Amino acid sequence: MKITPAHDFNDFEVGRRHNLPLINVLDVAGHLDLKDNAAFLKDVPPSPELDTTLAEDGFDRFAVRKKIVERLEGLGLLEKIEPTTHVVPHGDRSGAVLEPFLTDQWYVEAKTLAQPAIAAVRERNMVFVPPQWEATFFSWMENIQPWCMSRQIWWGHQIPAWYGPDGKIFVAETEDDAVADALAHYTDNEEITVEEGHDIAADPARRARFAREYIRRDEDVLDTWFSSALWPFSTLGWPDETAELKRFYPTSALVTGFDIIFFWVARMMMMGLHFMKEVPFHDIYIHALVRDASGAKMSKSKGNVIDPLNLIGEYGADALRFTLAAMAAQGRDIKLSTQRVEGNRNFATKLWNAARFAEINGCARDPDFDPRRAKETLNRWIAHETAKAGREVTAAIEAYKFNDAANAIYRFVWNVYCDWYLELIKPVLTGPDGIAKVETRAAAAWALDEILKLLHPFMPFVTEELWHVTAEHGAKRDHMLALDAWPQHHGLDHAAAEAEIGWVVDLVSAIRSVRVEMNIPASTLLPLVLAGASPQTAIRARHWTEFVQRLARVADITFADTAPQGAVQLVVRGEVAALPLKGVIDLAAERARLAKEMAKADADIARVDAKLGNPNFVARAPEEVVEEEKEKREEAEMRKAKIAEALERLKGAA
RNA sequence: GCGCGGUUAGCUCAGCGGAAGAGCACUUCCUUGACAUGGAAGGGGUCAGAGGUUCGAUCCCUCUACCGCGCACCA
Secondary structure: OOOOOOOOHHHHHHHHHHOOOOOOOEOOOOEEOOOOOHHHHOOOOOOHHHHHHHOOOOOEHHHHHHHHHHHHHHOOOOOOOOOOOOOOOEOOOOOOEOOOOOOOOOEEOHHHHHHHHHHHHHOOOOEEEOOOHHHHHHHHHHOOOOEEOEEOOOOOOEOOEEEOOOOOEEEOOOHHHHHHHHHHHHHHOOOOOHHHHHHHHHOHHHHHHHHHHHOEEOOOEEOHHHHHHOHHHHOOOOOOOOHHHHHHOOEEEEEEEHHHHHHHHHHHHHHHHHHHOOOOEEEEEEEOOEEOOOOOEOOOOOOOOOOHHHHHHHHOHHHHHHHHHHHOOOOOOEEOOHHHHHHHHHHHHHHHHHHHHHHHOOOOOOOOOOHHHOOOHHHHHHHHHHHHHHHHHHHHHHOOOHHHHHHHHHHHHHHHHHHHHHHHHHHHHHOOOOHHHHHHHHHHHHHHHHHHHHHOOOOHHHHHHHHHHHHHOOOOOOOOHHHOOOOOOOOOOOHHHHHHHHHHHHHHHHHHHHHHHOOOOOOOOEEEEEEOOOHHHHHHHHHHHHHHHHHHOEEEEEEEOOOOOOEEEEEEOOEEEEEEOOOOOOHHHHHHHHHHHHHHHHHHHHHHHHHHOOHHHHHHOOHHHHHHHHHHHHHHHHHHHHHHHHHHHHHHHO
16 A cells, blocks of 8 residues: 655655655646656556556546546445545635645744844843733744745745756855856766856856756745845845944834734844844834724735725724724724724814814914913913823833823813813903913914824824914924924923812813703803802912803802802812802702712712721721821811701701 | 633723723703814713632632634735
8 A cells, every 4th residue: 555645644644654755646736646656656566457547647636536436436345425524725815725745845944043032032132012922922932843934926035046957956146156056066076068067157148048947946935924034134235234224223113913923023033133143123012903893803815804095085094093093002902993983083173173273363383482481370281281291192102002192192182272271261362462362372382283293193194284284374394293303391390380270170160060960051150159268269269260250151250258048069179169049049959969979978988987997907008098098088078068068058048 | 622812881992909981872951253073061880700819809819601812824
């Protein structure tokens, strides 16, 4: 009996165990190859059966398999035919059954190359972000097999190896070099006379013919990753020592998907360390994979790739890019949500409208404006908030936490700059001309400029466009936004401004909340009474009257020692703000609102008491945590007292 | 089977030892001169289940259930 170790995987293993010849009865087209197949014919005595078999030479394997069944049937050797599930690989594109086929191929001794790469990661010359991928990297690198770099595909870099008629291998950079090597070899061993060798070498036509007919180039191409592994330096002019190579090798970070660790990243590391004696990059940021709707990995072969152009057509490239960044939390894949893309399209629109508002109100960039020297509290405040947002965005980007960075700039633009700053400066911008207005216009333009810079990595198009548009007013610009320096804010922190504007924001929010809960129409302007206001609050209230009036729909602000009877009382930063609404408010609704507040305060106190009542907590928890809890309790107690007071007054009103 | 990873508000997802968060959706109100692709205010989670560690667990450990991905080729 003969088996085919050069065709079937199981036969291959059997052949190895028993040292059998490597027989394959198929040719590369899947046709029977029997006639001149020495391995197949060896030791097979002539017979009619052999002749019948040999008659199948050159026929397709599927047809021949049927014929063999017929022959077995004819000989009475077939017992039965039953269906069986047989798993065989199929070509992705052709659908054809792929037959195993033993051939000579080129291998790289990957184990040796892997050692320096493993060491580089262990020594932290290269760092994976997030770090969990290190384990994946090590498990692959430590179990690495010889790397077969021959590929039987129709594109790619052809392997630079030529074979002589005797199987002698000539590896050379060019065909010309291979010819020279081959001529040297075959004249040396006297296959070719020295004179003939000289003649061939000297005659281009004969040289070409020699290359074509005498030696044969390996038909295979290099594995994509073999070529790609050279990318970090071959694209920079290597092996020449170019300026680019010097500047960009090694580079700081490689950004890629996890599935590429096993292919490209590791090979770039191996090749880089081998040829350049240095790592190709220091950080390896493994980003999330965008999966299709069903959570499957996208693949060109599978054809389930979502075309980003469709999303871009609908929502814009900025919205898509921002969404991907905002969803790119470390270590988790992305199932793209069109709703989030839509939301971020709206965000881009919001920014555009804010810029339009600034332009309409003459907010042009002023080269003489220095946010550190701003006089207006509002402008100090937005400088303070801009610096804070800038720090958040910068820190998040440096930590490769792009979702945090995107969310930080989103919140700043929408919930700080648009919702509060632009609203608060409206009275200034529409008010009388003066230095306050001049400064505010400059500050608004400055903050917008900083926004453009911080948002640029996430929304490059709309920010670049706004950068261009805003250049039409105010100071000239001499470069694109993309070329501008990343903002660094120093000396802009301003706790006093933060406290003051924070008070205004809290006051307005509290009044708005009550208005809605009490069903007070927007057209009704409410009087506001600050009860027992501290001198600081009184000063603030006088200064911010116009702003509070506008934003909270308040008629006027007055002061009193105690809240008037029947007024709704709000606790804002520890002090009472009262809205006298006798006859306007629904007393029952107000009582319910206060009861709810009271319940919240009670729950807070109960939770803290449960903690503080536990001797183990007090004994073992860090001191600052215990202190914090005590402060929370005090704050809740104060709140509760004010609410109780308000409830009491309500009784008097009824 | 062998490895990973996930299970948090209706949906898509952050957070990962000290009072549950975002966007969208939902409810109510608002055509006030940047923006209705908008504004204001709300409702909604025993953080899959069970044990354990801890003064304290959504967060750490173990187990269970369910869901995904890789371990062919191609890229």
